[in-house]
Amino acid sequence: GAVVSQHPSRVICKSGTSVKIECRSLDFQATTMFWYRQFPKQSLMLMATSNEGSKATYEQGVEKDKFLINHASLTLSTLTVTSAHPEDSSFYICSAKGDSVDQETQYFGPGTRLLVL
Amino acid sequence: AQKITQTQPGMFVQEKEAVTLDCTYDTSDPSYGLFWYKQPSSGEMIFLIYQGSYDQQNATEGRYSLNFQKARKSANLVISASQLGDSAMYFCAMSSQGGKLIFGQGTELSVKP
Numbered sequence: 538g539a540v541v542s543q544h545p546s547r548v549i550c551k552s553g554t555s556v557k558i559e560c561r562s563l564d565f566q567a568t569t570m571f572w573y574r575q576f577p578k579q580s581l582m583l584m585a586t587s588n589e590g591s592k593a594t595y596e597q598g599v600e601k602d603k604f605l606i607n608h609a610s611l612t613l614s615t616l617t618v619t620s621a622h623p624e625d626s627s628f629y630i631c632s633a634k635g636d637s638v639d640q641e642t643q644y645f646g647p648g649t650r651l652l653v654l
Numbered sequence: 655a656q657k658i659t660q661t662q663p664g665m666f667v668q669e670k671e672a673v674t675l676d677c678t679y680d681t682s683d684p685s686y687g688l689f690w691y692k693q694p695s696s697g698e699m700i701f702l703i704y705q706g707s708y709d710q711q712n713a714t715e716g717r718y719s720l721n722f723q724k725a726r727k728s729a730n731l732v733i734s735a736s737q738l739g740d741s742a743m744y745f746c747a748m749s750s751q752g753g754k755l756i757f758g759q760g761t762e763l764s765v766k767p
Contacts, residue, residue, distance in 0.1 A: 569753060580745065580757045581699075594752075628697055634753055641687050641706065643755055645699035 540564050541633050543646035550621055551654055558616045558649045560631035566611035567633035571643060572604075575628040587614050611635075621653045656681045656750050660758035667736045668766050674721070675731040675761045677746030687749040688729040690720065693760075694742040702744075705729060733763075741765045 540563040550556050560570055569588050573581040585601075587593040587608035595601045605617040614633075618625055628650050632643035657680045667673035679688065686707045692700040705713045705720045713720045721730040733740055746758040 571754065575697075580759050581755075583754055583756075586752060586754060630697070630699060632699070632755075641749065642689070642701055642704055643753070644701065645691070648697040648699075650697070 539635075539642075539644040541567075541631065541644050541646040543631055543649050545649060546647060547650045547652075549652045549654065552622050553620055556618045556621055556651060558618075558629055558631075558651075560614045560616070560633070560646050562612045562633045562635060562644075565633075565635040567614070567635045568611065569634045570608055570614040571632045571634075572606060572614075572616050573630045573632070575630060575648075577628075581630065584616075618651065621651070623653045626651055626653045656683070656748060656756050658746055658748050658756050658758040660746055660761050662761045663759070664762045664764070666764050666766060667733075669738060670735055672732060672734045673736055673763065675733070675744050675746075675763065677729045677731065677758055679727050679729060679746075679748050681727075681748065681750070683750070688720070688722070689747040689749070689755065690718070690729075690731045691745045691747060692740075692742045693745060699745070703731070736765045738765050738767060 542561045544559045572584045575581045584599045585593045585595045587606050589608050589611050593606035608614040630648040632645045659678045688705045690702040703715045703718045705722045712722050717734045719732045743760045745760045747755040
């Protein structure tokens with residue numbers, strides 16, 4: 538139980554285009570989802586927290602107009618990187634928490650590697 | 655402010671031996687949770703073990719155990735009988751308000767055959 542999927546696993550795009558990343562909880566309802574970003578050889582940095590049906594809460598320094606987050610259902614959250622630039626190249630990983638699984642633990646998706654040319 | 659510190663950038667251990675990965679934390683919250691995650695080269699974050707701040711006993715999950723010393727604010731991970739597949743990055747994390755996780759810098763563990 539507590540499986541989280543992410544799609545796509547890897548994406549290469551041209552500078553200026555937008556990229557959408559999906560995060561799904563497959564076998565539980567995710568009341569809260571989190572989006573992280575990880576640069577090579579570094580730790581995970583929280584970008585935003587999203588609760589189903591409400592606006593995401595962004596961490597300081599994260600541009601909400603550039604990183605659009607939608608948590609439309611209890612099993613799906615999306616992160617859209619708008620007008621991507623090479624400096625947005627990174628590993629993006631989501632996690633989910635739910636009431637029907639261990640409420641303390643965040644379960645992570647497999648991550649999405651974004652390369653902006 | 656809350657903070658997690660992992661002071662070992664890299665660790666080596668011989669296969670079948672035990673290894674301890676250090677983690678210290680700082681928080682003023684009376685209630686918090688401590689986690690360890692494993693991140694292999696593929697990138698996914700694999701949940702290993704959880705310790706609640708009010709738990710009386712140290713958490714154990716198979717070959718993983720968490721040495722929780724509340725007074726010292728430490729939550730070290732002990733891996734017994736290391737296997738080659740244990741080679742990975744290991745992150746210690748602490749839950750804060752709203753369930754957000756704060757991660758340490760990570761420790762890269764290499765298991766030698």
